[in-house]
Structure formats: structure tokens, C-alpha cells
Amino acid sequence: MRKLTKEEYIETIHVLQKENGRAKTGHIAEHMGVRPPSVTQMLAKLQGEGLVEYEPYLGARLTPAGAKIARELMARHRVIANFLVILGIDREAAEKDACAMEHHMTGESAVRLKKFVEFIQTAPRDPQWVGKFLKYCETGERECGEK
Amino acid sequence: MRKLTKEEYIETIHVLQKENGRAKTGHIAEHMGVRPPSVTQMLAKLQGEGLVEYEPYLGARLTPAGAKIARELMARHRVIANFLVILGIDREAAEKDACAMEHHMTGESAVRLKKFVEFIQTAPRDPQWVGKFLKYCETGERECGEK
DNA sequence: CCTAATCGTTAGGTATGCCTAAATAATATA
DNA sequence: TATATTATTTAGGCATACCTAACGATTAGG
Numbered sequence: 001m002r003k004l005t006k007e008e009y010i011e012t013i014h015v016l017q018k019e020n021g022r023a024k025t026g027h028i029a030e031h032m033g034v035r036p037p038s039v040t041q042m043l044a045k046l047q048g049e050g051l052v053e054y055e056p057y058l059g060a061r062l063t064p065a066g067a068k069i070a071r072e073l074m075a076r077h078r079v080i081a082n083f084l085v086i087l088g089i090d091r092e093a094a095e096k097d098a099c100a101m102e103h104h105m106t107g108e109s110a111v112r113l114k115k116f117v118e119f120i121q122t123a124p125r126d127p128q129w130v131g132k133f134l135k136y137c138e139t140g141e142r143e144c145g146e147k
Numbered sequence: 148m149r150k151l152t153k154e155e156y157i158e159t160i161h162v163l164q165k166e167n168g169r170a171k172t173g174h175i176a177e178h179m180g181v182r183p184p185s186v187t188q189m190l191a192k193l194q195g196e197g198l199v200e201y202e203p204y205l206g207a208r209l210t211p212a213g214a215k216i217a218r219e220l221m222a223r224h225r226v227i228a229n230f231l232v233i234l235g236i237d238r239e240a241a242e243k244d245a246c247a248m249e250h251h252m253t254g255e256s257a258v259r260l261k262k263f264v265e266f267i268q269t270a271p272r273d274p275q276w277v278g279k280f281l282k283y284c285e286t287g288e289r290e291c292g293e294k
Numbered sequence: 295c296c297t298a299a300t301c302g303t304t305a306g307g308t309a310t311g312c313c314t315a316a317a318t319a320a321t322a323t324a
Numbered sequence: 325t326a327t328a329t330t331a332t333t334t335a336g337g338c339a340t341a342c343c344t345a346a347c348g349a350t351t352a353g354g
Binding site for chain 2: 084087088089093094097100101103104105106107108109112113115116119127129133136137
């Protein structure tokens with residue numbers, strides 16, 4: 001797999017913490033496809049930055065600062081994944097692709113995409129153009145009566 | 148700036164090559180915000196992978212394999228930037244954000260986004276919902292007559 | 295309780311991409 | 325042509341994120 005970032009560790013810890021109360025080294029490693037020593041090392045680093053609290057042999061928990069970052073990331077993830085689903089990508093692939101993208105989408109673009117997804121999802125009715133778009137993808141043809 | 152990838156070097160070389168015939172170390176460095184030695188080093192690496200041909204003190208040119216990658220990247224970049232512009236981001240910011248995203252958007256998602264942009268740009272008329280969306284961004288309100 | 299298996303950490307090493315400082319090649323100028 | 329300026333490369337280091345191998349702690353079974 002590609003090189004993981006601190007943010008991705010934070011996200012994983014966030015998830016495991018909700019399941020088990022504490023995120024243990026081995027679980028994090030398994031979840032992220034790296035070896036335990038890499039996790040130990042990263043936990044030390046994150047602790048140094050005040051993002052996790054880490055008790056050797058016991059596991060890690062996010063500090064409030066770490067939890068804040070996790071929440072922001074997950075929100076971004078949700079937006080991107082939902083967008084991809086709207087475009088017709090299946091849920092599973094969308095989640096995976098969102099993982100790869102979420103750490104590189106920032107600032108104005110992220111805000112706009114969020115609004116866009118919101119705009120579509122809260123539409124009075126499922127907007128017609130979405131259906132037309134999906135049809136266009138399959139057939140390459142626009143619907144006849146399209147205005 | 149964040150850490151640059153081989154792909155970004157290839158893109159830069161592609162651009163400079165079109166301007167000057169050869170991409171010189173100093174120009175590449177300036178363009179990418181790194182120091183010349185970093186460029187020399189990367190050129191050696193890219194040459195080793197058969198992506199550029201590099202004559203010390205003269206400059207670099209992409210091999211056919213390198214040029215192919217460059218074209219694909221630029222196409223992806225164009226799609227992403229155009230999409231962001233549709234969402235109402237100004238051109239300059241869109242180009243910048245696209246740079247950050249283009250290397251992490253792959254596979255099915257890239258294909259779908261391309262189709263989506265195409266779908267909008269080739270619409271018989273500028274689709275109405277785009278205007279409605281931009282208005283929604285500004286005011287938070289949907290247009291009255293929206294169906 | 296004590297040993298065995300498991301889980302985690304420490305130690306040491308690889309790869310990548312960046313840097314500065316110093317040496318060398320190319321180019322422009324006197 | 326000789327020298328000064330500029331451009332590029334070489335040499336040596338730093339930081340990050342990963343790894344394997346070896347050691348130490350924890351937990352479970354006998």
C-alpha cells in the first residue's frame with residue numbers, strides 16, 4: 001500500500017476506540033496493513049504532538065485535539081464517498097477511493113464539494129439530472145426530451 | 148510545499164519541454180519550488196526508470212513512456228480543475244487544488260468524474276441546476292420554483 | 295505458580311525526497 | 325584569451341515511514 005500519513009493513523013484509532021475503548025498496537029497494524037513496530041513508532045510521534053495518549057502495552061486513545069482532527073477527517077471522507085456514490089460508483093469502491101482522496105482535498109474545494117453533495121441529497125425530489133447522467137454513462141446518449 | 152512525486156516532475160518537464168525543447172535543471176527547480184540538487188537527483192532516478200532522457204548540463208526530455216504518463220496526468224488535472232470551476236471555485240484556486248488531488252484520484256472515480264464533467268460541459272444548454280446550486284451556495288436558499 | 299504462547303517494544307537498517315556546501319562545467323565579459 | 329559569473333553536479337546529511345530480528349512484557353493453560 002501507499003505511504004500512510006499521521007491523519008490516517010488518527011482515523012484508525014478513532015474507529016478502534018469506538019469499538020474497544022482503546023486502540024491497541026496490533027489492531028491498528030492489522031487495520032492499516034503495516035507491521036506493529038511502525039505503529040509503536042507512530043504512536044510515540046503522535047503522542048509527542050499531543051494528539052494521542054498512549055500507554056505502552058495498553059493502547060492508545062485520542063486526546064481532544066486528536067478527536068477533533070478525526071471528526072473533521074471523517075466528515076470529509078463522508079462527503080467524498082457520498083459524492084462518488086452519486087456519480088454511480090458502488091459504495092465499497094467509493095469508500096476506498098475516498099480514503100485515498102480525503103487527505104489531499106482541502107480548503108475551498110472541500111467546502112464546495114460538501115455543499116454540492118448537500119444540495120443534491122436534500123433536493124425536494126431526487127434531481128432528474130442525476131438519472132440522466134447515469135444513463136449517459138451507460139449508453140453515451142442523452143435522453144431525448146432533455147432540455 | 149508538500150513532498151513532490153515523480154509524477155509531478157514528469158508533468159513539469161512536459162510543460163517546460165513544450166516551451167523550450169528541453170527542460171533544464173534550474174527551470175524545473177524554480178517551477179517546483181525545490182533546489183537544483185533535488186532535481187538532478189530525481190532526473191537520474193527517472194532516467195533509470197526509462198521515463199526521461201537526460202544529458203548532464205543540457206537538460207531533460209521525456210521518453211515516449213514518460214510522455215504518455217504526462218498526457219494522462221494532464222488529462223486528469225483538466226478534469227478535476229474543470230469540475231471545481233463548475234462548483235464555483237475560481238480558476239486559479241481550482242488549478243492549484245487540482246494539482247494536489249490529481250495524483251490521488253484513480254481508477255473508476257477518475258473515469259466517472261471525467262464523464263460527469265463531460266456531461267455538464269456538453270449539455271445542450273448550461274444546465275439550470277448549476278445556477279441553482281451556485282445560488283444555494285450563496286444564500287442557502289433554494290429557488291422557489293424548483294421542482 | 296510457572297511455563298508457553300502471544301503481543302509489544304527496541305534496535306538497527308532501507309528507501310525516498312529534500313537540503314546545504316563545495317567542486318566543477320559552461321557561458322559571458324573584459 | 326583569461327577571468328568572472330552563472331548553472332549544474334557531487335558529497336554528505338536530515339526527516340519520515342516503513343521493515344526485520346531480537347528482546348521484554350502480558351496473558352493463558354497446565
